[in-house]
Amino acid sequence: MHFVDAKGILSAQNGMNLYRGCTHGCIYCDSRSLCYQFKHPFEDIEVKQNAPILLEEALRKKRKKCMIGTGAMCDPYMHCEEKLLLTRKCLELIDEYGFGLAIQTKSDLILRDLDLLVSIHKKAKCVVQITLTTFDEALCRILEPNVCTTWERSRVLNVLRDNGIPAVVWMSPILPFINDTQENLEGILSYCIDARVYGILEFGIGMTLRDGDREYYYQELDKHFPGLKEKYINEYGNAYQITSRNQNSLMNIFRQTCDKYSIVYGAEKLFSYLHAFPENRFEQMTLF
Numbered sequence: 001m002h003f004v005d006a007k008g009i010l011s012a013q014n015g016m017n018l019y020r021g022c023t024h025g026c027i028y029c030d031s032r033s034l035c036y037q038f039k040h041p042f043e044d045i046e047v048k049q050n051a052p053i054l055l056e057e058a059l060r061k062k063r064k065k066c067m068i069g070t071g072a073m074c075d076p077y078m079h080c081e082e083k084l085l086l087t088r089k090c091l092e093l094i095d096e097y098g099f100g101l102a103i104q105t106k107s108d109l110i111l112r113d114l115d116l117l118v119s120i121h122k123k124a125k126c127v128v129q130i131t132l133t134t135f136d137e138a139l140c141r142i143l144e145p146n147v148c149t150t151w152e153r154s155r156v157l158n159v160l161r162d163n164g165i166p167a168v169v170w171m172s173p174i175l176p177f178i179n180d181t182q183e184n185l186e187g188i189l190s191y192c193i194d195a196r197v198y199g200i201l202e203f204g205i206g207m208t209l210r211d212g213d214r215e216y217y218y219q220e221l222d223k224h225f226p227g228l229k230e231k232y233i234n235e236y237g238n239a240y241q242i243t244s245r246n247q248n249s250l251m252n253i254f255r256q257t258c259d260k261y262s263i264v265y266g267a268e269k270l271f272s273y274l275h276a277f278p279e280n281r282f283e284q285m286t287l288f
Contacts, residue, residue, distance in 0.1 A: 001045040001080055009054035013275075015069040016055065018086045020046035023078050024106060025146040027220035028173050031073055034212035045080055052089040059097040065124065066277045068094050071104030079146075081109060091116040095123070102274045104129035104170065108148045108156050114163065121165050125278050127198070128160055131170040134179050135187025142224050143175070150191070157195035166198040168270060171254075173207030176235070177228060180205050180244035182253065189257050199264035199273065205250045206243040214238070 009016045021042045022031060032042055040046060048054075070076050076087040091113055094101050101120050103110070110117075110128065120126040130153050134140040140149045160167045169192050174180050192200055209217060221229045236242050244250070258265045264273070 001047055002040070003047045003049045005050045006048040006054060008058075009048065009051050010058045010068070013069070014066050015072055016051070016090070017073045018048055018051045018070065018076055018090060019074045019078060019080070020048075022074055023080070023146055024075060024144060026106075026144045027224075028143065028175060028207055028213070028217055030208060030210065030213050032213045032216050033210040035210060036073075045078065047080065047084060047086065049086075051086055052093060055090050056093050056097075059093060059099060062099075065099055067100040067102050067125065067127075067275055069102045069104075069274070071129065075105050075107060075147075076103060077105045077107035077109040088113050088116070091120070095120045098123050100125040100127075100277045102127045102129065104131070106131045106144065106147045106153065108152050111156060111159060114159065117160075117165055118163055125276075127166050127168060127274055128156075129168045129170055129201075129274075130157055131172070132188045132191060133171065133174060135184045135191075136179070139179060143178070150188070154191035154195065157191065157197060161195045161197075167195065168199045168201060168274065169197050171200050171202045173203075174205045174244065174250075175207055176242060176244045177231060178225070180246045180250065182246075182250065185250050185253060186257075189254070192263060193257075193261050197263060199270045200254075200258060201267060201270050202254065202265065203267065204243060205247040206241065208240055209236075209242055210240060 021038065021040070021044060022029065023043055023045065070087070070090070081087050091101065095116050101117070117126050117128065132150050132153060134143050134150055137149050137151055157167050157169070169188075171188055174184070218229045218232070221232070232242070255265070257263070264270060
């Protein structure tokens with residue numbers, strides 16, 4: 001990893017990335033795409049060492065409280081966070097200044113900061129987003145090799161449930177010919193039902209592939225699933241949107257299950273929820 005001083009930390013939509021790059025090793029990661037213009041190896045993590053200073057300056061200047069988001073591009077709980085504590089320092093500031101938090105991760109390291117998540121939610125609103133893609137543990141270790149497995153993430157969801165913190169699951173991507181099965185879908189949904197998650201974000205049954213991401217993905221397919229790359233090329237060519245043949249049947253199961261268990265779905269509704277800061281504590285309490 002290497003350290004830099006960033007010029008700014010919050011985007012126009014109040015999102016922040018404390019790191020650039022990732023060490024989780026997920027074979028499908030869109031953040032590897034060339035359009036993001038990485039000038040260093042993806043696993044050589046860029047650490048924005050002045051992020052807490054920049055964040056405190058930004059929070060002080062804001063006239064109105066809002067939700068602060070992190071984790072959209074780079075996981076805030078990568079391995080280096082264990083020692084650097086950059087994410088924790090920023091959560092302490094969000095808590096101190098009374099802002100809300102929408103945080104996304106695949107790592108159970110987030111439970112280290114449970115005290116801050118609970119405190120933020122008591123004062124304002126905290127929503128934790130956890131990615132679940134692969135119910136089979138052995139397959140998960142191939143697709144997402146350097147981070148905790150789906151079962152371990154389901155335990156995180158249960159801890160959040162027990163502490164009254166709402167969770168949104170990202171069920172994306174689902175990889176054609178690999179985990180686009182009814183068994184996989186129903187397994188993920190069973191974890192969500194048990195944890196009483198607020199919502200599930202999905203973008204259909206499939207994935208996206210761009211230049212940079214596609215080459216790495218195909219390299220990993222050759223390593224773990226010989227012959228599957230050729231099947232992708234024959235089926236999809238160089239398409240950006242890769243949709244599973246099982247899209248319709250699996251989406252019907254997904255919608256019926258969410259409706260049955262009152263799980264919110266639909267990107268527009270869930271993104272609106274993630275960005276909505278409660279105007280007062282009473283309004284925030286009524287959400288849950």
